[in-house]
Amino acid sequence: MAVTMPALPNAYVSPSHLPMSILRRLPLRTLTVRHRFTRRRFATLAAARQDTAVWTPTPISLIEPAAESLFHISIDVSDSPDLAASYTLPGQYLQLKVPDVDKPSFLAIASPPSLATTSGAFEFLVKTVAGSTAELLCGLKKGDVVELSPVMGNGFNIDKIEPPEDYPTVLIFATGSGISPIRSLIESGFGAEKRSDVRLYYGARNLQRMAYQDRFKDWESSGVKVVPVLSQPDENWSGETGYVQAAFAKAKKIGSPKGTGAVLCGQRQMAEEVTSLLVGDGVSSEKILKNF
Structure with missing residues (x-):
């Protein structure tokens, strides 16, 4: 949520806008105190803005x-x-x-x-x-x-990877509780049944930490291939292991980068590495959707 700072008194000039020659002559304690004052003003404004929200x-x-x-x-x-x-x-x-x-x-x-x-x-x-x-x-x-609070955010802009015939490949990536908005996407419907290759790479430490397993069958029926990836599986696990970005890198199989979209939610490192892999394969960064 953006917070707009009010005009500060004319007697105060932000040190960040002073020439370096003047900054060198200002006592360090003065700069520190004034920066603290700015931070306190900003924090107070942010708190006040939050208090005025409709709860x-x-x-x-x-x-x-x-x-x-x-x-x-x-x-x-x-x-x-x-x-x-x-x-x-x-x-x-x-x-x-x-x-x-x-x-x-x-x-x-x-x-x-x-x-x-x-x-x-x-x-x-x-x-x-x-x-x-x-x-x-x-x-x-x-x-x-x-x-x-009121509902926020622009959500996943699926319009960017529509119509399905133009974007037959949709790659979805989620880790941990990041599967939460992905569930909403899948169960809302985005034409998965009309696309030829829709994959969900879903990462968790082990099966005990993987939510929504009871929904996988329904998701598969809607046209989404679910690929569970476990980073610390037990000895009985025969599926993908490690991290979702590694599982995807191993599989790849992108038919047409121009006809590929992606949806990401979860761990930051995962999102960054998957994005790098997709862009490196020719997928447009504008077709890689995130909700934050």
């Missing part, structure tokens, strides 16, 4: 384990039709506050937009991280009330 109280309707360290959480937004209707594209996200905690958590919505309009629900896949708002959220129970 909607909503109850948790379901909370259950989805995998090791991951929880499936459903929130009832049936009494907030405007909030439900504001979710229009897979890949969008929002902020969530838990009781007595000021710091919100950013969460991508895992359910497709249609679920919000038909069932009045937002579903999330939440990774519990020690000391975080997400950890507190995963410790709540059905009926507890949380607060949601």
Whole structure:
């Protein structure tokens, strides 16, 4: 969220805009104090901007384990039709506050937009991280009330890889809880059945940490080939191992780079390395979609 700084008093001139000759003569302590003052002003403005956001109280309707360290959480937004209707594209996200905690958590919505309009629900896949708002959220129970911000973000701009006949290959990459908005994309439908090669490379440490395994069959039926990739599998695993970028690099098989699109969500290193591989193979960077 962009924060616009107000005009500072005329008596104050930012050190970053002074000539170097003057900067050398200014005491270090003066520069440090003034930089701290700027940071404090910025932090105060950001906090004030957050406090003016519209927060909607909503109850948790379901909370259950989805995998090791991951929880499936459903929130009832049936009494907030405007909030439900504001979710229009897979890949969008929002902020969530838990009781007595000021710091919100950013969460991508895992359910497709249609679920919000038909069932009045937002579903999330939440990774519990020690000391975080997400950890507190995963410790709540059905009926507890949380607060949601308006839905944010532009989502995955699938229009960039439409129509399906022009982009027969779509490569999807996700790691960990990054599968959350990917689920929304797949279950919203993007013409996968009309494309000749749609692959999902989904990485996790092991099967115990891989969510949505019960949905793989339905995803495959919709035209998405699921390729699970485990970085630390047990001895019984016979599928892909290592990282998703390595699994893709080994397989490649891109028929036409100009007719290829990609969707990425998850670990930053993965996203950077996959992007480099795709661009190196001739795929346009404009056809590589991200939701943040």
